[in-house]
Amino acid sequence: MKYSKIAYILALLVLISSCKKSFLELSPISNANTNAVFKTKSDFDLATNAAYATLYTIYAPKGAMSFTGELMSDNATVSTLAISGSFTIVDQQAFRDYTVASNNTGVYQFWVDYYTSMYQINIVLDKIVDADLDDAYKKQIIAEMKFLRGLYYFNLVQLYGDVPLVTKPIIGEEAYAMKRTPKADVYNFIVEELKAAATDLTEPSSEPAKGRATKGAAKSLLGKVYLTMGDKAKAAQILKEVVDSYGGSKYDLLPSxxxxxxxxxxxxxxxxxIFEIQYLGGAANPYSSFWPAFAPFENFSITKYGGGMNMVTDDLYNEYEDGDTRKDASFYTGYTKGGVFVPIKFNKKWVDLTAPLDGGAEACNNNFIVLRYADVLLLLTEATGDPQYMNRVRARAGLPLFGSAGYPAVKYPTIDLAVEHERRMEFALEYQRWFDLKRTGRAVAVLTAKGKAVNANKLLLPVPQYSLNQNPNLAPQNPGY
Structure with missing residues (x-):
C-alpha cells in the first residue's frame, strides 16, 4: 500500500465524518459523501487504498474480531484496570463474561465499524463500473473489493446472524428502510463474491503489491466459509486446490x-x-498496536502503557504439550519491575521492543496475518479427516505426529478433537478460537465446562439497540436479548 496516500484518504474521511456525523450514525449503515468524484486511475487507487485501510479498524486489538475471537473464548481475559478506549471496561468485560446487552457500546461500535468500512468498498464498486479505465485494471479492482466485501460479510454473519446485505452506497432514507437478510442468503452471497474474486484476482506473489488480495486468498477464505456452512466436501475441494496449486511453490510453512x-x-x-494486513512503524505511518494493547496494564517496563487486553488464561497456556516450540514463541510468563518479577502471561507474537513512541503509544512495526498456510492445512484436515495436513503443522512445532506412539491420544482421541487442539495452539491470540468452536458446534460444551455463562443464543451478538430504535425494520432482535 502507498502509506502516504492512505494517511491522506483517512484524514479526508475523518473530515467527512466530522461534517456528516448524522450520516455516520444512521443504521444499518454509515455513509460518507456519496457524490464523491471518481474519474482517473489515481482516484481509484486512492479509494482502493482507503478500502484496504478499513482492515486497520476491523482487525484492531480492540475491534470486533479480537473481542469475540479471543475474549469470548477460553483463551483470554481482560485486566480489571484495562484502558477503556471508546467504551467502558464494564462493556469490555461483558464479552468475556457473556453478559453482553443490546445497549453495549462495543456491540454498536462494531456494527458501525463494519458498515462504515463496507461503504468504502461499495463506493469503489459502484463508481468503477462506468469509469473510463483499462478493463484489466477495472476487473482487478472489482475482484479485490469483492474479496474484502466477502470477508467482511463473513465476519458480520458470524457475529450477528441475519444482517442487512448492503451492496451499494445508500443514502439516509434507504438506510432507514433496510431489513436484515437471512443468514443463509448472506452466506450464499459471500460464496458468490469469493468465487468471482478467485476468478479475476492475480496469482499469489505476483502484482499487485503485498497486502492485496490474490486468488490464493479468495480460495482459502472460501474453503473456510464452506466449512462454516457445514459443507465439508466443497471445503475439501477448494482447500485441496490451494494446496495442490500453490503448496511448496507459492505457499509453505516456514521452518520455524x-x-x-x-x-x-x-x-x-x-x-x-496468504493475506496480511500491512503496517509500518513510526508515528508518521500506519503502525500496529497489538503489542502494547496485549501487554499487561501498568507495567511501564515492557511498554510505556500496557492495554491489559487479551491476557492469556492459564487454561490456554497449560494446554500446550511438553516440547511444543509454539508456547515460548507465543507468550511471556511475566516481566520484571523494580527488580521484582511480576508473574502474568501475555502476548509475545507482536512484540516490538524497539518501537518509537507516538505520544504515549508505541508505533510498532509488525503486520497482522488474517490467513496463513497453516490455517489451510488444518482446515483441510478438518474437512477431510486426513491427518497428513495437520501433521505437517505438528512436525514444525516439534511434536509427535497424530497416529504415532508419542501422540497424546488419551486427551485427543479423535481427529476432530486433535484438530481443535492443534488450531488452539497454532493460532493463540490470532482471533480464531471462538469462531473455530462455533464452526464445529463445540462452543457451548467447551466454554460451559470452563465456567462461561454461555448458551446457544449467546453465540450471536445482539443487534445494537440504538440501531433498532432508529430503524425498526431491523427487528426482530436476536433471541436471548
Missing part, C-alpha cells in the same frame, strides 16, 4: 514458527502468508 513474528522485513509477507 518463531520466524512468523517480529518487526523486520524478513518476518513480513513470508511464504506462509
Amino acid at each position: 514458527f518463531t520466524s512468523l513474528w517480529g518487526n523486520t522485513t524478513a518476518q513480513k509477507n513470508t511464504k506462509e502468508s
Whole structure:
C-alpha cells in the first residue's frame, strides 16, 4: 500500500465524518459523501487504498474480531484496570463474561465499524463500473473489493446472524428502510463474491503489491466459509486446490514458527502468508498496536502503557504439550519491575521492543496475518479427516505426529478433537478460537465446562439497540436479548 496516500484518504474521511456525523450514525449503515468524484486511475487507487485501510479498524486489538475471537473464548481475559478506549471496561468485560446487552457500546461500535468500512468498498464498486479505465485494471479492482466485501460479510454473519446485505452506497432514507437478510442468503452471497474474486484476482506473489488480495486468498477464505456452512466436501475441494496449486511453490510453512513474528522485513509477507494486513512503524505511518494493547496494564517496563487486553488464561497456556516450540514463541510468563518479577502471561507474537513512541503509544512495526498456510492445512484436515495436513503443522512445532506412539491420544482421541487442539495452539491470540468452536458446534460444551455463562443464543451478538430504535425494520432482535 502507498502509506502516504492512505494517511491522506483517512484524514479526508475523518473530515467527512466530522461534517456528516448524522450520516455516520444512521443504521444499518454509515455513509460518507456519496457524490464523491471518481474519474482517473489515481482516484481509484486512492479509494482502493482507503478500502484496504478499513482492515486497520476491523482487525484492531480492540475491534470486533479480537473481542469475540479471543475474549469470548477460553483463551483470554481482560485486566480489571484495562484502558477503556471508546467504551467502558464494564462493556469490555461483558464479552468475556457473556453478559453482553443490546445497549453495549462495543456491540454498536462494531456494527458501525463494519458498515462504515463496507461503504468504502461499495463506493469503489459502484463508481468503477462506468469509469473510463483499462478493463484489466477495472476487473482487478472489482475482484479485490469483492474479496474484502466477502470477508467482511463473513465476519458480520458470524457475529450477528441475519444482517442487512448492503451492496451499494445508500443514502439516509434507504438506510432507514433496510431489513436484515437471512443468514443463509448472506452466506450464499459471500460464496458468490469469493468465487468471482478467485476468478479475476492475480496469482499469489505476483502484482499487485503485498497486502492485496490474490486468488490464493479468495480460495482459502472460501474453503473456510464452506466449512462454516457445514459443507465439508466443497471445503475439501477448494482447500485441496490451494494446496495442490500453490503448496511448496507459492505457499509453505516456514521452518520455524518463531520466524512468523517480529518487526523486520524478513518476518513480513513470508511464504506462509496468504493475506496480511500491512503496517509500518513510526508515528508518521500506519503502525500496529497489538503489542502494547496485549501487554499487561501498568507495567511501564515492557511498554510505556500496557492495554491489559487479551491476557492469556492459564487454561490456554497449560494446554500446550511438553516440547511444543509454539508456547515460548507465543507468550511471556511475566516481566520484571523494580527488580521484582511480576508473574502474568501475555502476548509475545507482536512484540516490538524497539518501537518509537507516538505520544504515549508505541508505533510498532509488525503486520497482522488474517490467513496463513497453516490455517489451510488444518482446515483441510478438518474437512477431510486426513491427518497428513495437520501433521505437517505438528512436525514444525516439534511434536509427535497424530497416529504415532508419542501422540497424546488419551486427551485427543479423535481427529476432530486433535484438530481443535492443534488450531488452539497454532493460532493463540490470532482471533480464531471462538469462531473455530462455533464452526464445529463445540462452543457451548467447551466454554460451559470452563465456567462461561454461555448458551446457544449467546453465540450471536445482539443487534445494537440504538440501531433498532432508529430503524425498526431491523427487528426482530436476536433471541436471548
